[in-house]
Amino acid sequence: MYIIVCVKQVKNYNFGKRMTSAFSGINDMFNNPSDLVALSWAIKLKQLYGFKVITISMGPSRVTSLVRQLYSYGVDRAFLLTSPHLSGSDTYATSYALGNMIKTLFPEYSLIICGDKSLDSETGQVPHSLAMALGINSYANIVNILHDDKYFEITCEMDSTWIRKVTEERLLITVTQAPENYVNLPGIKNIIDSESKDVEIITCEDLTISDENVGQKGSFTKVVSLYNKNSVTKRNLHSIVFEEKKMEVLMKTLFSDRL
């Protein structure tokens, strides 16, 4: 009876743009916000039905401290799959590696929850490929999840129609919105405890993954070239402090042709 949440650690590529932000200087990586939404669903289900919550991440060993932070949200066990062979994995290789990890270490999972997409690559493919690697059905845009003894009942939104469905024992879902009227903030006790908890590190040698199937060798896609985007329209700011007289002038310039 456990729920697996896939959490990705993403790089903040807008780092240079926002020097005033709290992120500047110390750390330019963070846990993908959409995956934290997935985590809040898992914690809600944990509180309602008593599941164990496990997070799995894949990335370089320097993200260990970020994975450790997940303990403060109430996660039972946090795993990090890290290995030099894995670097440069594309969708196929990532879902193969994660699928292999889940099959080997957690064969008795009930539910896998993922965020809809990551902030850095924004593809949203890995969850559905992972579902194929595990041979289970996957659903997107979940609005509600209920669970009786055996089955999950999910409500999902597809092309502006809400669909409720009684489904099988195990499935994979992706979420975009946090559960209604529910906020999962790290508890103070959990924050203190998380400092002393260890992230469980898994390498390719612990699993039955051959180097041929993961990393750049195992990927079917490769990036041929990168080039900068042409700069977007430059704008000249005309700024005013709100005042009736100035506003009237502004409104005239803005809407004179519309009225």
Added chain:
Amino acid sequence: MKKICIFIEHKDGIPTSNSRKIIFMAQTLKKQYGYIIIAIILDQNAEKFLSYLETTEVDVIYYVTLNARNKFLFSKDEINNLVNFLKKINPDIAWATNSSGYKILFPQVAYILNTGLCAACTNFKFDEVSGCINMVRMVYSNNIYAQIAVHRSKPLMATILDDEKTYCLECNLTCPEIHNITTQINLSENNNIKIEMMKKVETICLNKSKIVIGLGNGINDKLDLTLFKKLATLLDNASIGGTRELVNRQIISRNYQIGSTGMQIYADMYIAFGISGSPQHIQGIEHVKQIIAVNNDPYAAIFQYSDYGIIGDLFEVANYMINYLGGKCT
């Protein structure tokens, strides 16, 4: 002869704007490099679309009439059948629209086919060295274009992003071959799965609106929306969108989110109320012609990307605008 499969969609017999882009890109490939275009329609009423496609420049049409369940779930057998069908055709390229259905189906098909998939591509490029087609997409929070190749497998699979342009499609006078492959894909009714349609959510098209009002974290609660709805009616029925913060706070629905993970907008005017201007949001509004930002923080990042900035309380400004526009209208 090289083949390209395009998975396209329609609304009332007319292709969606995303599908028009794909047909246009495929026709360019045909014209320049001699590809054969195979159109595949997976839809509940696929026949409706056929009359339009018969007059368009495509070579072969395959269609599958789906049942209600397939709208959000393809069973494993059905995916396998579709994969076998694709193996039989053996295309070099397979493109699909970026709709919610194909966003789920394509990764699944690509995994079983053991091939590479590029998501949310904007265009393609012909690689003269290898003679292959590479896909172009934005990466790293829309800051850089990447050219991606599928180098050791076939077909190259990709989902194509929509954009603001209108594409003129080429007409065809020789009728294309049409095949019904519903039985091949074998859409068996699975009785174990119970589906219940609940409610229709209104569809919105933020990306087609002329004026868009954007709301940010300055909004207190759902009640504040009435004020902005009033302003929207005065501004030629403008659309209202918002940031991820508001979606997370459940003030607006997910469909209304503007930004890199939401929707790109191409409006003439965008009025941002109480939006700080995070880079992810800015990416969604960078194609707007005129941006007006209202914020009480003079150092808010949104002002760097705006044409007009109003430093002040967003409710005061909104009320002033309503009074001004309301007075002028009457």
